[in-house]
Amino acid sequence: MRCNACWRELEGRAISTTCGHILCNEDASKILSNDGACPICDQVLSKSLMRPVDINPSDEWVNMAMAGISPQILMKSSYKSIMFYIGQKELEMQYKMNRIVAQCRQKCETMQEKFTEKMEQVHTAYQKMAKRCQQAEQEIENLSKDKQELQEKFSEKSRQKRKLDEMYDQLRSEYESVKRSAIQPANNFYSRADHDLFANDLPDKKPLTYEEDPSLSLSDCC
Numbered sequence: 001m002r003c004n005a006c007w008r009e010l011e012g013r014a015i016s017t018t019c020g021h022i023l024c025n026e027d028a029s030k031i032l033s034n035d036g037a038c039p040i041c042d043q044v045l046s047k048s049l050m051r052p053v054d055i056n057p058s059d060e061w062v063n064m065a066m067a068g069i070s071p072q073i074l075m076k077s078s079y080k081s082i083m084f085y086i087g088q089k090e091l092e093m094q095y096k097m098n099r100i101v102a103q104c105r106q107k108c109e110t111m112q113e114k115f116t117e118k119m120e121q122v123h124t125a126y127q128k129m130a131k132r133c134q135q136a137e138q139e140i141e142n143l144s145k146d147k148q149e150l151q152e153k154f155s156e157k158s159r160q161k162r163k164l165d166e167m168y169d170q171l172r173s174e175y176e177s178v179k180r181s182a183i184q185p186a187n188n189f190y191s192r193a194d195h196d197l198f199a200n201d202l203p204d205k206k207p208l209t210y211e212e213d214p215s216l217s218l219s220d221c222c
């Protein structure tokens, strides 16, 4: 048995009420000193509507409490006691069910709060990412514009380079032709028919022998 107010396990003496409920001594005193209403059925209670009961009666009490009472009254009393016990077990089950439901509700509310918090975080992160994506798209657009401008400038510079290359080639060919025309008359001026004054191959001049050359002596030879 449990107290119908604080739901602690009852031991020793307790207080039963005429409305079919049971209380610990402390809660029975509190109820009488306050509004006097049963915590289960709200019936107004007074001391005359409360009966002290022994939760763990001694064998002596069990053996002699009902002595001299007729079986009809005993059966009626037993029936009432069993119905009281069943009512208490139903109340206890309902209390446990309510407690489980309250715990589940509490957990659901906590999970709901956490879920809402996470959803807000995700939403904030999504908004940040969306903003970054927008900025990145803007940067890509700007870079594309810059790239297009640079490509146009590169094309222009390439055109100018080609033109300069052509001009360079033209000037070089002109320079080559001028160079060739400048070298040609000089070759003509020193023609092969003319004698080179510094050449040794004079046709009439033979090398002198030692007999003819007075500077060469026999002693030099040997």
Ligand SMILES: [Zn+2]
Pocket (backbone or CB within 6 Å): 003, 004, 005, 006, 007, 008, 023, 024, 025, 026, 027
């Ligand atoms: Zn109690």
Ligand SMILES: [Zn+2]
Pocket (backbone or CB within 6 Å): 017, 019, 020, 021, 038, 039, 040, 041, 042, 043
């Ligand atoms: Zn009651």
